[in-house]
């Protein structure tokens with residue numbers, strides 16, 4: 250049996266954030282099927298495309314965020330001709346000869362390993378209509394037809410389904426943080442095609458495209474399935490057919506749409522002559538891209554992770570960044586603000602990822618920013634914990650109050666108002682210890698009969714009796730003392 254290695258490249262299609270479509274004035278707001286259409290996006294004879302300059306500017310943000318190494322000085326469009334009901338005019342306006350940007354890279358972590366995958370580039374094009382099969386009939390919704398897309402193509406450098414999914418996830422994060430796309434699989438604003446092939450020592454076999462994957466899980470599973478399928482065919486002495494396939498949730502199947510080896514007959518788009526990009530951005534392209542990079546780069550996940558790793562272990566750094574999809578409002582910014590208020594980085598990250606996240610979930614807040622917890626609050630709470638003024642349990646108990654708080658009193662005041670301060674007063678501790686002993690006469694007898702490890706039980710019960718507020722070290726001494734006296 251030969252050993253096959255998997256080779257995968259991604260084509261990510263993401264809808265550009267824009268109020269109207271790419272080449273007409275139809276709105277992009279969700280509405281009843283086939284209500285957002287006009288002569289242009291329906292391709293009626295004699296209609297002419299009108300380029301949506303805003304959409305191009307937004308797509309440029311994606312190219313800058315993906316570190317495309319060269320941004321094109323001119324905007325050029327091409328026609329990709331094919332016949333299918335999702336494109337009424339018989340061709341798609343795309344960028345074949347020259348995209349918005351060439352080169353670039355994505356950095357991500359797959360199974361704990363840092364990976365860097367190169368990009369072929371990013372280009373601007375229009376979306377096709379949404380088609381749904383019902384038996385042999387097709388439902389077509391032209392609301393999507395003509396929406397602005399940015400297509401991002403990676404080099405075939407991915408080696409497994411899980412790497413492909415991690416890479417797609419990272420592209421999703423970058424697009425969101427660049428403000429270029431919502432990039433939501435579930436709403437169809439992000440779709441992924443994968444090119445899968447296998448190689449043995451001799452050479453790379455031809456690739457098969459699996460189109461329209463609409464979740465990360467589908468990306469992972471379809472890549473793994475397809476690589477296995479191809480390897481099995483070659484091992485059996487067969488030839489893998491050149492065709493477009495789709496994922497049905499369990500296996501890849503020959504696509505019903507667009508048979509495979511189409512001839513697209515690309516040609517320069519005659520209705521949109523080349524235009525200098527400079528005229529769109531109002532300054533030199535290089536200056537514009539530099540400014541975009543300065544603005545966006547600090548928010549790009551790979552950059553944020555690298556910065557946080559200087560203060561946190563990689564897992565905590567990744568935890569803060571990865572759960573911070575829309576970036577600027579939630580976890581990382583909150584963490585930074587806590588640290589700026591004097592909180593220690595490691596416990597702050599642990600609290601944000603652990604107890605705070607748990608309390609947010611319980612109270613049904615989507616993000617920290619939606620709650621009333623401020624970075625000053627958390628920094629103050631962690632300082633009180635550090636000084637021993639509150640126990641961990643009491644600090645945790647106070648969290649729901651802080652998330653929903655309406656008062657401006659300090660956290661320390663709240664601790665005392667709620668009676669959550671740590672109890673170090675020996676007389677009070679003795680009271681709790683006595684309660685614990687009195688409530689468990691059988692265990693006490695067993696302890697005196699020699700079961701000395703019951704001491705732990707009494708300490709636990711006494712701490713519980715104090716509502717977790719007792720100083721645990723002092724409590725241990727007090728319980729021991731009481732046990733001696735009781736003998």
Ligand SMILES: [Zn+2]
Pocket residue numbers: 270273274275285286287288289290291395
């Ligand atoms: Zn239209």
